[in-house]
Amino acid sequence: RGLPSWLLGQAARRAHDLVSAALAPEGLRRQHFTLLAALAERGPASQADLGRQLWVDRSDLHAIVSTLEDQGLVVRRADPNDQRRKVVAITGAGTRKLKRLETRIVSAQEEVLAPLEAAERGQLLALLRRLST
Amino acid sequence: RGLPSWLLGQAARRAHDLVSAALAPEGLRRQHFTLLAALAERGPASQADLGRQLWVDRSDLHAIVSTLEDQGLVVRRADPNDQRRKVVAITGAGTRKLKRLETRIVSAQEEVLAPLEAAERGQLLALLRRLST
DNA sequence: CAGATGTCAGTAATACTGAAATTG
DNA sequence: CCAATTTCAGTACTACTGACATCT
Numbered sequence: 001r002g003l004p005s006w007l008l009g010q011a012a013r014r015a016h017d018l019v020s021a022a023l024a025p026e027g028l029r030r031q032h033f034t035l036l037a038a039l040a041e042r043g044p045a046s047q048a049d050l051g052r053q054l055w056v057d058r059s060d061l062h063a064i065v066s067t068l069e070d071q072g073l074v075v076r077r078a079d080p081n082d083q084r085r086k087v088v089a090i091t092g093a094g095t096r097k098l099k100r101l102e103t104r105i106v107s108a109q110e111e112v113l114a115p116l117e118a119a120e121r122g123q124l125l126a127l128l129r130r131l132s133t
Numbered sequence: 134r135g136l137p138s139w140l141l142g143q144a145a146r147r148a149h150d151l152v153s154a155a156l157a158p159e160g161l162r163r164q165h166f167t168l169l170a171a172l173a174e175r176g177p178a179s180q181a182d183l184g185r186q187l188w189v190d191r192s193d194l195h196a197i198v199s200t201l202e203d204q205g206l207v208v209r210r211a212d213p214n215d216q217r218r219k220v221v222a223i224t225g226a227g228t229r230k231l232k233r234l235e236t237r238i239v240s241a242q243e244e245v246l247a248p249l250e251a252a253e254r255g256q257l258l259a260l261l262r263r264l265s266t
Numbered sequence: 267c268a269g270a271t272g273t274c275a276g277t278a279a280t281a282c283t284g285a286a287a288t289t290g
Numbered sequence: 291c292c293a294a295t296t297t298c299a300g301t302a303c304t305a306c307t308g309a310c311a312t313c314t
Contacts, residue, residue: 001167004242004254005148007261012145014265015138029279034134048295057282062297084289084295109137115263121137124264127257128140130248132147162303181271190306195273217271217313 015112022108026101031056031064033105036073036090036098044089046079073097148245155241159234164189164197166238169206169223169231177222179212206230 019030038054039045045053051061065088068074073094079085090098113121152163171187172178178186184194198221201207206227212218223231246254 001170002262003238004245004258004261005145005152007258007265008141008145008148008245011261011264012138012141015141019138031280037134046295058296059283059298060281082290082295086296105136112137112141112264115266116260120260120263123256124260125137125140127249127253127260128137128144129135130253131144131245131257132140133248164304179271191272192274192307193305215271215314219272 015108018111019105019108022104022111023101026097026104028097028101031060032068033098033101035061035064035068035088036094036101039074039088039090040095040098044087046085046087048085050088068094071097148241151241151244152238155237155244156234159230159237161230161234164193165201166231166234168194168197168201168221169227169234172207172221172223173228173231177220179218179220181218183221201227204230 016030023029023033034054034056035050038050042053047061047065048058050056050065051058054061056064065074065076069076071093072091074088074090076086076088079087113124116124149163156162156166167187167189168183171183175186180194180198181191183189183198184191187194189197198207198209202209204226205224207221207223209219209221212220246257249257
């Protein structure tokens with residue numbers, strides 16, 4: 001098979017594996033990194049809002065937040081203005097963990113793009129961005 | 134997220150969904166198409182050989198062949214030279230089904246690459262091929 | 267006896283669905 | 291009463307693992 005959809009699948013799978021392997025030593029997965037990064041960038045948010053922003057199902061997001069909370073990387077506190085919501089915020093430990101995850105993620109991206117020159121990497125990313133619109 | 138690995142994942146997922154949707158009316162999935170196409174191109178082969186060629190686990194390949202056999206699209210017959218092997222071959226109905234699947238697959242690829250010009254499509258495919266080496 | 271093959275059962279990770287309880 | 295949120299339980303699909311019987 002050499003179809004475009006197949007090539008995309010192969011490349012995506014390779015990238016997925018490299019990122020997962022890069023995160024494994026820290027005991028977390030991609031979803032955990034995504035959530036920590038979103039909290040660090042955009043500040044605390046309710047679980048429902050996070051789910052909508054990250055296009056993650058509320059069920060799955062709940063599980064992700066739970067494991068992060070168990071490790072003290074985020075905290076869940078009730079929203080004073082709306083007792084239904086639980087606001088999730090990143091902790092100091094979470095921020096430090098995120099820094100370590102980021103360095104690993106960056107080098108994984110480097111591995112993914114290793115076969116390409118700098119100019120080609122830019123081309124590829126630009127083309128991929130246009131594909132998803 | 135705008136990381137290379139994320140962009141690849143997004144594009145691959147979109148391609149995957151389009152292909153699955155294109156195949157759905159025929160009642161089959163991507164793996165079934167892959168197997169029928171391989172049999173049509175390279176001729177009959179044992180299940181173990183097919184698994185190695187297509188990088189599909191023997192377990193999964195067994196299930197794929199079974200559903201295709203139930204629909205009369207392939208046949209399993211014992212290899213006279215080696216009673217362990219069962220040679221899988223595409224049938225006339227399988228060949229006709231494959232033609233229909235191919236037209237659907239081709240138009241799905243067209244949808245995947247729709248946002249790009251012809252020259253850009255070539256660039257993207259060339260870059261993706263180099264990524265998986 | 268070692269190795270290959272086909273077959274079956276079971277597991278892990280991810281995405282998704284449905285429903286109950288609480289609150290606005 | 292209706293809607294939103296959190297939470298839990300369960301399902302579907304894919305990929306993978308382990309075991310077993312048969313045959314070379």
